[in-house]
Amino acid sequence: MMGIGEFFKEEQSFLKGLLITILAAGLLQFLGMVWTYAWILMVGAGFLGGFLIKKAGKGFLVGFLGVIIAWLIYFLIYWIIGPIWEFADVLAGLFGLTGMGFVVVLLSLILGGLLGGLGGLNGHYIASIIFETD
């Protein structure tokens, strides 16, 4: 059985990193129910995924996609329980983008992705420093 230290030392699959990021992002973002700044924790979610990835570009990508997917799941739940797309159109209208609600949704996802991506990049470099893999 592989120890935890060895687990992190070994090159892990992109998919594993991605799943960990999605799970962490989903759970950490849930703190947003009570804490306005829970979105900052998306950096942490990306960090966890990136920590497993031995290439910088992939580290970024795992965080970026992981958080986007986690947030997308939230949006899908909202879509089921509320008129989120109508609301997206209203929001777009506030910023002069009438009828382009998808742009605001996309912006949200990209913002989350960037937070996760930067977290992933940090995770990758920190892992590299700790395990001296570079």
Added chain:
Amino acid sequence: MKGTIIKEIIVATGTVGFIVILTISFGVLPALGNFLNPFGIWTVPNNAEYHDMTIKDACLNGTVTVYFDEYGVPHIFATTDHDLFFALGYLHASNRFFEMDIFRRVPAGRMAELLGESWINTDKYFRILGFHRAAQEVVEYMRENQTDMYNLLQAYADGVNKYISTLSPVKIPLEYKLLGTMPEPWSPFDTIVFKYLQSWDLSGNLADLDFTLLQEKLPPAVFKELYPNYTLGMEPFQEPIIQEYTTLQEENVLVSTIKAIKALEETRIHILGDLRADLGSNNWAVNGSKSVSGNPLLAGDPHLGFQQPSLWYEVHMVSDEGYNCTGVTFPAAPVILIGHNDHIAWSLTNVGGDSHVDFYEEMLNGTHYYFNGSWHPLKTYEEVIQVKGGPSVTFTVRETIHGPLITDHDLVVNLTKKGFPACNISLKWTGTNVDLNGNFSNEMVALYKMNKATNFAEFNEGLRYFGAMQNVVYADDSGTIAMTVTGPFPIRKQGVTGVANGRLKGNVIQNGTGVGEEWAGFIPFNELPREINPSRCWVSSANQPSINGSYPYYIGENTFDRGYRARRINSLLQSKAKFTIDDFKTFQLDIYDFSASQFLPILLDVWNYSVNVQGKTYDPLVADAMNELFKWNQSDQRYLFNKSWIAPTIYDQWIRTFEQDTWDEFSAWGASGLRLPPVGILENLTKFQPDSRWFDDNSTAGTIEGRNYTMLKSFNETVAYLQANYGSIENWVWGNHHQIYVEHLMGMEALSSPRIPIDGRSGTLNNQWETGGPSMRLVIDLGDASTSDRSYLIYPGGENSNPVSSHYWDLFYLYVANQYHNVYRSTIPIVEATWTFVKG
């Protein structure tokens, strides 16, 4: 390794920088991190609809059940009034908290705290008026002397605060997410300070300034001719005032000061609508002898500026302590302003008088003012305005015996700095000068009693506390109908030592040293103009003059409504022997323009004479436009402001042009833009004095023109204007240019209504202007009011302020389709959701 550490430092720094950027607001853009994450703005749609829920609170006495009907209107059933008010507080807050916040912040001068430095001038204006100081006094008085009512206001505040306490990040209303701030708790003070704003905005505050300017600009004989006394038989008491006034030798000082105050008044926000528009209202009632059902019928529709969320929040309030009232509330106040219970119904229109505010020119000497022969210290208050995103602003408010010095506002002070002289003008307003222990002292007390009244005597007992000047129509199930002109109308005396004289008007700026008109009390409540069960079997009001010259007290003159709506209502109420509630709906939606019925036949005759007798020819477009008016006049749509017709656009523009052309002398006197003479004078001249000198074209020398010339000149100008602005004649359709638009309180188009063509005009019973009009319509049959098919109500908006709620615009779309909704009482056919408030 070293390279990796450097890279990590760079990435970590970039990450922190990115996070910091996402937490900062840039101008109108909120902090994007808080805003765009899944638990930021995106939770707003989840709160759009009502769902069953239970709310626990220790301060409740028992259980309260709230049923939301298909229009989102809550029906609150409580055991005590305390719990009823608690639940209403919760409902107001959960549906309209941002609006409530605006309603309390504007009169307290605290908007800059929420929205930044652009509000500082408006905040200063209200701090000078001192509504927050007056409200504090009222709250302290109520706490000591009106404990029961105070406790109800506290219960309402507790309900509001209960809602606020539940606001986790996912439940914060949209507006606060946009502003990046959190709602603050509510208190009885907030309700009281709002009542000042409501009364002030309905006061028509500038009339005295207008009349002072007009007296400055117009030759005395002209002023007397064009702004006549409505109250016939008045004594020549004005003369001393005018003499007093002419001692103000430096005309420019006064004029520049008044203009500055007017500019100040015009630039600040008007919660109930723009005062330059035709604020007004209709109400009327008939007794059982004039209704098909044999019961009294009542109708009311206050005309105010539109806004989203609406000014109104409809509610049905029931308690075991005698409350069972339905109608509309202002979010911020826990009482029904217009509505009915099982026995009585009432509605309000504004009194168009000019007696609410008097202005005084004060003589100052540093820290003192001169009054009644000696110098008195000015009262001063240090005011601090907190400003969002900027340093706080500190300034001093000064008060004389009359009231605050409005000229201490920056707008006037800055004029002085630029070299314009200014004088010191204070203002005295009825709203802050009533005896807290007497009549007219507290709308909350008044409306609480009125909401629970079961007959006219009980209703009247509440009405005596009502502090705003209103024409109150009343009907009950015992057959009584009544109209009361109520409010604190000052009685004045000439100088401090003078004798009370009900005819004194205070309608121009007074000398503040004690020799001008001073207040000597108010018209006693029992002597206010009222009629109860008149022999004609109906009562009505539409902001026209309240009463004729036989009345011994002054209420106002020349500021009342033009009177066309009143004439139309009265003619309709005499048009049939008996009416139904559907007739009353039709009347409220009536688009017959009474002014057109008076002026248009004359214009057509003048045209016929010009073309057929005098043989004059006109530009083809002018002839086509006139042909549209002829077609209108000969059709079944005659004088109706139908959105599909072209003629209404032409008439609307023409009558305004004709008015301006007739009074073209005003610009020569430097009085353009000021209040024009009452339109009744123009109608009188047009009908009976076609050669009046007022029709002379001031721009032509050597010839004297008459009515016909001016009417046709105005018509040519009208056509030129319409062509220049709208293009070819087929584009002149009324509905293309007359469209209802309900703007969101934050001015955001995405949260505002679409622009929809709408019938009616400013001046028809359906008194529609583009950003205001009938803000609510209520009709009721006073039979068995406990049943659900007796009363109907509508307002252009919706109960819920969440922009994706199905109740955000639902009532608006009914409104623009000229529909009403059934006011449910004993049975609610569709219950959309149930909220239960329990002690715990």
